[in-house]
Structures are given as structure tokens and as C-alpha cells.
Amino acid sequence: MANPTVLRWGIISTGKIVGLFSFPLYRKFTSNLRQSAVFTKDLLIDPKTRNVDDVVHKVVAVGSRKVETAQEFIKTNAGGDSSIKAYGTYDEVYADPDVDAIYIGTPHTYHYINALDAIRAKKHVLCEKPVTSNVPELRSLLTAAETNGVFFMEAMWTRFQPLPQAVIKVLSSGELGAPVVVHADLSGDFDIKNIPKTHRILDPALGGGAILDLGPYPLVWAIMTLYENTLNELTPPSKITASILKTPLTGVDANTSFTLNFDKIGAQAVLSCSINAAAVEPGVTIRCEKGTIRVAAPIYCSKSFTVQYLSDGKVAREEKKEFEYIGHGMHFEADEVARCIRDGKKESALWGHGKSLVEMSVFDEVRKQGDYKLPAGVEQVV
């Protein structure tokens, strides 16, 4: 076996580790989810633990708005590795010639400008979800990525995990017949009455609310099971219907439901997300002509699903599949980035630019129907 390809990462933003953790409900939902930290820790896991031997990851730089925070981050999340450079600006990471790819883990409404700066510095980019605040911002980034000849991907980590791949395999086998209705919900109790209104979940200037933060996950399940269905031929949903209930705390969406019609295959997705309620079980239900798949919560990195095969309307057989791996599950998307860059690709076949565009188009429409406008000037391109 040839030596594995090494991808050298620059991490943008450090994620707050303290403060909000004094809020019990918030801690319960997000304790292991400080985003840049979780991603970095996953990068540092030996890929062989997941049977990967063709790519490896190296963190070479961390950028924060304060150099001390970057230093602290390296100490806490990368074993104090003295070879990792700590920078007090993001620009220094973009300019570092040792960095191949940038991971962007800032709040939603900063993704556009951070990604644009990285792309202009000719770095490959993996940008957290939701990739931008709206479609025009995303189109602008895609043009910039093309002009600068770099790889660009939204960090839709769920798409690369083993469980969704296995669900897709069951659906593609045809044994369940065609999918008819997909229900998916991602909710979390963020303790919104007690957390500061400046937290990114509540602050409209940071794209607060359920749809942009949690919405990507029910939507990715609809995309994987319906949009990607071979007979759908990558046709975007023909109709989107949405309802938003805003919280009076800051006016962001607390509870959002949206349906997507896929006329070409006669199927519908019924999706929802909330920032003030616990997750439901199962998180995803895929109802097909001859059976049902139920995916256990949390739907962003589920570890088990069951398949019920129906015969004459009765359950003829039931199978449960479980998954285990070391790490949080973000290394799978990182492996994809490394392989794409190694192979000279500018986008991933599994989560390419087209799928992010479908996602952002749905969110733009949901926000429009629910009258959820981001404050003036927050969207950098409109």
C-alpha cells in the first residue's frame, strides 16, 4: 500500500468551552458538541480505527479572534502539540503556506465571509452547515471557488457516515418498494428562556433559530432518501410548504415544519425542527410501499436503525442494524475532503454543490413563507 495522502488542516474558530455550560438543559443537549473542538478531535483519531489507510489528517494551524484562545484550544483539544501554529486572526491561517484546507466552524452568518476569504487565499474549504445564510451567498462562493480552482464542500457530516450509507443501500435494493413518505425531526431543548439572547441559537444576527441550525438534518434525510432516489433524477422538490412559529424572545423561529413534494416519484417529506423541545424517537421514519425504516435519534449521527418488511399489511420480518466507531463521526467527511483534493476534484459526489443549493433554496423558501427575515445587512449577498 502506498503512503497515505496527508491533508494539512487549518481550523477557523475555537468554539466557546465555558459560559453556557452552567445552563443544565443546554449542557444536556450540547455538552459534547463544541463544534471546532469536536471536528479537531475527530481529525486526530487514527484513520485505521475506521479501516481507512489511504488518507490521514494533520492539524497545522488554529485561528481564533484571540491568539490566547487558539493556544488554549490546542492545549485542550490537540494535546498541546507544539507543531500546531496558534494565530490570533483567521487571515493568518488562510495565508499559511503549510495549510491545504480550511475548516470553518464559526456561527452561520459568518460562513460566507470566512469561506470567501479562504477561497481567495486559494485554500480548499470545508464549511459548517448551513453553508451560508441564503442561496445568493452560496452561488457567490461557488463562483469564487471555481475562479480560484479550489475544492469546496458544506460539512454535511451525516451524508458520509456508515449508517446513512446502509439505509440508502436497503432502499436501493428495492425490497421495500418505493419510498412514499419520509418523516424527520431534529429538535433539542436549548433552554432558550435562560441562555443569553446573544447566543447563536437565539440571535437573529447569527442566523438564530431552528431552521438554519437544526433544519439541515431532517432535510439531509429527505435529500438522501427522496432527492437522491434514482427515479427522481435529482429533481428539486416541486412544492415546499412551511410554517414557522417564532419565539417572542428574539423573533427567531422556535418551531418550524416544512413539507417537500417530490412529484416525479410521488413522494413527500414531512420535516420539522425545534429549539425548545427534546428530540423525538425515532428521528426519521421512511415509509415505503412494502415496509418501514426507523432511524434512531440523534439523526445527525444515528447509531441504529430498524427495517420492518411488510407482507399483506403485517410485519413479516424485522431487522435491526447497529453501528459503532471511534470518534464523533466527523472524520468520515474529512476523509472525503482529503480524497477529493488528492484526486483533483472540486466537489464531492456525495454532498456536492447541487445538494447544498437545494438545501439553501428550501431554507430561503421556508423563511419566506414563515416571514423570518435576518436583520438588514446580515446577508452579505441578496
Ligand SMILES: NC(=O)C1=CN([C@@H]2O[C@H](COP(=O)(O)OP(=O)(O)OC[C@H]3O[C@@H](n4cnc5c(N)ncnc54)[C@H](OP(=O)(O)O)[C@@H]3O)[C@@H](O)[C@H]2O)C=CC1
Ligand atoms: N456538525 C455539527 O454537528 C455541528 C455543527 N455546528 C455548526 O458549527 C457552527 C458553529 O457552531 P458553535 O461551535 O456552536 O458556535 P459558537 O457560537 O460556539 O461559535 C464558534 C466560534 O466562532 C467564532 N466566532 C467568530 N465570530 C463570532 C461572533 N460574531 N460571535 C460568536 N462567535 C464568533 C468564535 O471563535 P473564536 O473566538 O476562536 O474566533 C466562537 O467561539 C455553526 O454554524 C453550527 O451550525 C455546531 C454544532 C454541531
Ligand SMILES: O=C1OC[C@@H](O)[C@H](O)[C@H]1O
Ligand atoms: O449541527 C448541529 O447538531 C447538533 C446541535 O446541537 C447543534 O446545535 C447543531 O448546530
